[in-house]
Amino acid sequence: MLGYALKRLTSLAVSLLVASLVIFLVVEVAPGDPASYMLGMNAQPDTVAALRSELGLDLPKWQRYLSWLGGMLSGDFGTSYTYRTPVAEMVAERITVSLPLALYALGLSTLIALPAGIYAAARRGKAGDAGVIGATQLGIAIPNFWFAMLLVLLFALKLRWFSAGGFPGWDDPLMAMKSLTLPAVALALPQAAILARVMRSSLIDILSEDFIRTARAKGLSRRQALWRHGLRNALIPVLTILGLQFSFLLAGAIIIEQVFFLPGLGRLIFQSITQRDLIVVESVVMLLVFAVIAVNFLTDMAYAIADPRLRRPR
Amino acid sequence: MKPSLILGALLTLTFILAALISYLWTPGDVEAVNIAARLQPPSAAHWLGTDHLGRDMLSMVMTGARTSLAVALVAVGLGMGLGVPLGLAAAARQGGWLDELVMRTNDLIFAFPSLVIAILITAIFGPGALNAILAIGIFNIPVFARLTRGAALSFWRREFILAARVAGKGVPRISAEHILPNLANLLIVQGTIQFSLGILAEAGLSYVGLGAQPPVPSWGRMLADAQTMVSLAPHVAIVPGLAILLTVLGLNLLGDGLRDALDPRLRPSRA
Numbered sequence: 001m002l003g004y005a006l007k008r009l010t011s012l013a014v015s016l017l018v019a020s021l022v023i024f025l026v027v028e029v030a031p032g033d034p035a036s037y038m039l040g041m042n043a044q045p046d047t048v049a050a051l052r053s054e055l056g057l058d059l060p061k062w063q064r065y066l067s068w069l070g071g072m073l074s075g076d077f078g079t080s081y082t083y084r085t086p087v088a089e090m091v092a093e094r095i096t097v098s099l100p101l102a103l104y105a106l107g108l109s110t111l112i113a114l115p116a117g118i119y120a121a122a123r124r125g126k127a128g129d130a131g132v133i134g135a136t137q138l139g140i141a142i143p144n145f146w147f148a149m150l151l152v153l154l155f156a157l158k159l160r161w162f163s164a165g166g167f168p169g170w171d172d173p174l175m176a177m178k179s180l181t182l183p184a185v186a187l188a189l190p191q192a193a194i195l196a197r198v199m200r201s202s203l204i205d206i207l208s209e210d211f212i213r214t215a216r217a218k219g220l221s222r223r224q225a226l227w228r229h230g231l232r233n234a235l236i237p238v239l240t241i242l243g244l245q246f247s248f249l250l251a252g253a254i255i256i257e258q259v260f261f262l263p264g265l266g267r268l269i270f271q272s273i274t275q276r277d278l279i280v281v282e283s284v285v286m287l288l289v290f291a292v293i294a295v296n297f298l299t300d301m302a303y304a305i306a307d308p309r310l311r312r313p314r
Numbered sequence: 315m316k317p318s319l320i321l322g323a324l325l326t327l328t329f330i331l332a333a334l335i336s337y338l339w340t341p342g343d344v345e346a347v348n349i350a351a352r353l354q355p356p357s358a359a360h361w362l363g364t365d366h367l368g369r370d371m372l373s374m375v376m377t378g379a380r381t382s383l384a385v386a387l388v389a390v391g392l393g394m395g396l397g398v399p400l401g402l403a404a405a406a407r408q409g410g411w412l413d414e415l416v417m418r419t420n421d422l423i424f425a426f427p428s429l430v431i432a433i434l435i436t437a438i439f440g441p442g443a444l445n446a447i448l449a450i451g452i453f454n455i456p457v458f459a460r461l462t463r464g465a466a467l468s469f470w471r472r473e474f475i476l477a478a479r480v481a482g483k484g485v486p487r488i489s490a491e492h493i494l495p496n497l498a499n500l501l502i503v504q505g506t507i508q509f510s511l512g513i514l515a516e517a518g519l520s521y522v523g524l525g526a527q528p529p530v531p532s533w534g535r536m537l538a539d540a541q542t543m544v545s546l547a548p549h550v551a552i553v554p555g556l557a558i559l560l561t562v563l564g565l566n567l568l569g570d571g572l573r574d575a576l577d578p579r580l581r582p583s584r585a
Contacts, residue, residue: 015425023434030438141510141563143517146537146555149544157545251429255518259541269433270522285434293425 012297019289024065027282034081037276077283082275087283098264102249105187112192117199139193148186148259165261183260191245198241203234243299247292319571325564333379342370344377353547363549374531375557381532386512388447393454401462402489420456428453436524443526450515469493499576506569510562517558533558
């Protein structure tokens with residue numbers, strides 16, 4: 001187990017290193033110099049040069065990469081060109097919107113998908129199953145930002161149950177959760193559709209296994225066999241998908257935040273891109289990539305703990 | 315044939331036809347602004363109503379279909395064009411340096427949240443249809459490379475490949491003449507699925523202003539424009555969204571149906 005963990009940890013480190021290099025290079029080749037952008041069209045060349053050296057933009061590329069990387073490792077994400085505040089502070093503020101939103105959506109999607117998938121698998125081939133499959137087809141095909149607009153139209157503009165956008169802050173947790181509800185539902189729906197399908201097909205596969213027949217032969221009813229023996233085993237692939245979905249939720253949140261005017265990481269990225277605040281863009285994207293790679297690593301580990309066959313060298 | 319396959323094929327065909335016809339004819343002019351006729355609900359004159367600039371929504375949806383389908387099609391083509399040869403080459407020398415390189419690069423690309431990188435690429439190189447194609451296409455390469463490699467590996471162990479080797483054919487010829495044709499079904503099915511994902515991604519990118527730029531109509535942009543009008547005239551938000559939904563649904567049904575029809579092992583209905 002330890003060997004497997006070490007091997008995965010090494011590949012995690014290599015992935016992160018390559019990812020950081022790619023992000024740095026992509027942002028580096030971006031047209032537009034942050035210093036001249038900040039000072040405007042009419043700035044004197046020597047003022048621009050002075051600002052460039054103040055921001056460290058005149059250093060060689062490799063040196064800037066190394067100092068950025070070193071800073072990230074020690075928790076220093078650099079200083080925003082535009083706001084002159086530490087990027088870490090800006091991220092910390094925005095993450096209190098984006099992370100709860102992603103987790104809220106993950107929770108909702110699990111709550112909808114698992115019962116729906118189990119229900120469909122238990123009634124395989126009947127009307128209930130066909131209904132769930134049809135609903136998941138729709139769920140997968142709906143663009144979540146459009147679904148978000150429809151939710152706003154119905155629940156905010158017509159029924160006035162929720163606000164159409166904005167975020168009041170966490171001073172009043174109940175209001176905060178309320179303002180994240182429509183965005184979370186919009187984010188959760190497509191993920192729930194995928195998850196329900198995985199749950200259903202995984203459970204159907206497991207139910208045709210020999211040990212389920214044995215359980216039935218011992219005298220358990222179909223329902224008892226499903227709940228006692230089927231579900232536990234069927235959950236393993238579902239957990240993997242849940243881990244993968246985290247990255248979709250993070251990325252999806254970027255667009256959904258635009259629909260609801262939520263001050264999260266997504267809006268921070270867009271804002272920084274338009275202001276050529278490259279250091280913020282680099283650091284936030286790197287952070288998102290780190291989150292995805294780390295969650296995938298944890299999923300792999302959980303999987304290896306649950307299924308010892310995976311630990312063996314292949 | 316299953317009814318869902320027919321429905322999927324019909325929906326897909328409808329949108330391809332709408333896109334093609336829009337090159338020759340649309341009911342209204344998508345560049346003519348007529349503020350007096352803005353935000354009209356669907357009527358006999360404008361079947362799907364008019365938008366905030368008084369443009370005919372049906373014409374906008376038809377021309378938008380062009381953008382969506384073209385971006386997604388070229389992005390899938392890019393992914394297939396690079397991914398399939400890479401996958402074939404990796405499978406031909408399993409465990410070789412190329413195989414390792416392809417697989418590790420794949421792992422890396424999969425680790426990136428694709429939409430975040432697509433946003434980064436389009437934002438940095440400037441918004442536009444071409445950069446959207448690039449951003450979506452890059453993530454299609456590993457999908458096709460991995461799929462091709464996996465399937466090709468199983469063929470390399472088969473007798474008919476051995477026969478071709480004995481007959482003196484080299485690796486590239488065997489890959490092209492004997493392995494690739496056997497992967498056609500698989501690639502068509504995956505291509506349909508990636509196509510639908512591409513349409514969703516393009517819509518998302520143009521919704522946040524990073525896809526095709528005005529005056530080129532696109533479904534995502536139409537939704538972005540509709541956002542502030544949604545309470546005044548719900549149809550401006552409903553029409554483009556339905557167009558995306560129906561196209562993606564059609565492609566997914568088509569993909570699922572083709573898979574069941576082309577793969578005999580899946581024929582007893584197990585979705």
